[in-house]
Amino acid sequence: xxxxxxxxxxxxxxxxxxxxxxxxxxxxxxxxxxxxxxxxxxxxxxxxxxxxxxxxxxxxxxxxxxxxxxxxxxxxxxxxxxxxxxxxxxxxxxxxxxxxxxxxxxxxxxxxxxxxxxxxxxxxxxxxxxxxxxxxxxxxxxxxxxxxxxxxxxxxxxxxxxxxxxxxxxxxxxxxxxxxxxxxxxxxxxxxxxxxxxxxxxxxxxxxxxxxxxxxxxxxxxxxxxxxxxxxxxxxxxxxxxxxxxxxxxxxxxxxxxxxxxxxxxxxxxxxxxxxxxxxxxxxxxxxxxxxxxxxxxxxxxxxxxxxxxxxxxxxxxxxxxxxxxxxxxxxxxxxxxxxxxxxxxx
Numbered sequence: 375x376x377x378x379x380x381x382x383x384x385x386x387x388x389x390x391x392x393x394x395x396x397x398x399x400x401x402x403x404x405x406x407x408x409x410x411x412x413x414x415x416x417x418x419x420x421x422x423x424x425x426x427x428x429x430x431x432x433x434x435x436x437x438x439x440x441x442x443x444x445x446x447x448x449x450x451x452x453x454x455x456x457x458x459x460x461x462x463x464x465x466x467x468x469x470x471x472x473x474x475x476x477x478x479x480x481x482x483x484x485x486x487x488x489x490x491x492x493x494x495x496x497x498x499x500x501x502x503x504x505x506x507x508x509x510x511x512x513x514x515x516x517x518x519x520x521x522x523x524x525x526x527x528x529x530x531x532x533x534x535x536x537x538x539x540x541x542x543x544x545x546x547x548x549x550x551x552x553x554x555x556x557x558x559x560x561x562x563x564x565x566x567x568x569x570x571x572x573x574x575x576x577x578x579x580x581x582x583x584x585x586x587x588x589x590x591x592x593x594x595x596x597x598x599x600x601x602x603x604x605x606x607x608x609x610x611x612x613x614x615x616x617x618x619x620x621x622x623x624x625x626x627x628x629x630x631x632x633x634x635x636x637x638x639x640x641x642x643x644x645x646x647x648x649x650x651x652x653x654x655x656x657x658x659x660x661x662x663x664x665x666x667x668x669x670x671x672x673x674x675x676x677x678x679x680x681x682x683x684x685x686x687x688x689x690x691x692x693x694x695x696x697x698x699x700x701x702x703x704x705x706x707x708x709x710x711x712x713x714x715x716x717x718x719x720x721x
Contacts, residue, residue, distance in 0.1 A: 375412065377412065377466070377467050379414065379416065380416050380454055380470045380472050382472055382492075383431055384396075386417070386420040387403070387415060388422070401701045404701075406705055407424045409705065412426075414461070414465070416457055417430065418432075418435065420433060428457050435451075467487075467716060471489075473493075474497060474498075474499055476489075488715065489512065491511060492514065494631060494634040494635075497522055511526055511527050512527070514531065514532065515530060515532065515656035517632060518655075528711070531704060531711070532703075533635050533640070533704060534699055535640050537699075537700045537701070540616055540641060542620070542688065543647075545688075548623040550577060550578050551624055552647070553578070554610075554618070555581050556581055556582045556584060557584075559594075562628030563579065564590075565676065566579075566628055567598045569626070569628075569676055570626075575680060578618060579606045580615065580618060581609060615641070619645035623684075624647060625650070626680075627639060629652050629654050633657065635655075639651070643666055643699070644691075644696070645692075646691050649668075650676060653669045660699075665686070667686060668683070
């Protein structure tokens with residue numbers, strides 16, 4: 375098969391630091407290529423792949439625009455479609471990771487377009503989602519489907535990571551908890567900080583600060599950050615991230631919203647580190663309560679999970695990551711889906 379991967383243009387593939395969707399696109403592209411699939415990645419300059427790379431724009435759209443913007447469709451995205459149409463006869467499947475707006479062109483294309491949705495919120499442009507809702511969609515969790523139940527979902531495929539790049543540490547003599555991700559109200563960073571503060575536990579925070587969250591962070595989070603017991607270290611690269619996962623007693627993930635997946639969870643499990651998470655979104659699809667961590671319903675239970683975390687087997691966490699969330703599992707699921715769709719269409 376010949377696959378076109380339409381990646382988001384906001385960051386490089388893979389991302390230099392934070393970027394869950396970009397990392398998933400990279401993981402899938404690399405493993406598809408490793409399994410002999412002919413893959414062309416449409417991405418911004420600076421991206422790297424062992425497949426074929428089409429550099430759509432000269433640098434990440436994040437730099438060109440000056441930050442993220444979800445209220446408009448960026449004109450740079452149109453260049454991805456222009457590059458795709460130049461090569462349309464080279465592909466059997468177009469795998470779209472850019473959202474709903476590429477589907478405006480779906481009636482002009484005689485090969486299947488499969489769109490994987492990466493969002494944890496309702497569609498930014500609901501009129502596009504509803505107009506093209508009969509296209510082919512992949513959800514990254516069953517929970518994600520609740521955000522737009524009217525779409526034509528043909529599969530749920532969980533995200534995968536390259537577990538070989540996350541070495542586990544099974545010792546339990548750890549002295550800190552860990553939070554990684556965007557520092558936002560939805561991610562529950564305030565709950566993680568307050569729980570560790572009240573329990574006198576050490577917490578290391580790594581992540582991205584967005585302009586829209588600064589007032590919230592100044593009021594609810596940073597007053598507790600003392601640089602010692604509770605420490606913020608900004609964004610980290612892959613090597614430092616793995617080190618922090620390995621050294622943590624647990625990953626804290628007290629999300630307050632319908633998180634569609636949460637790539638940090640399998641990453642943590644791959645390092646042998648359990649997860650304590652609020653029972654929202656896809657959490658119960660990823661974490662087995664009492665086995666790979668604790669799934670809790672309220673703040674008191676969250677603190678109890680922190681106190682009881684040594685009950686969880688770190689070896690079992692690693693086993694779960696390998697069996698359910700390895701890149702090979704995700705990739706095989708996509709290969710099966712691509713073959714099924716192409717066969718049914720009769721290409």
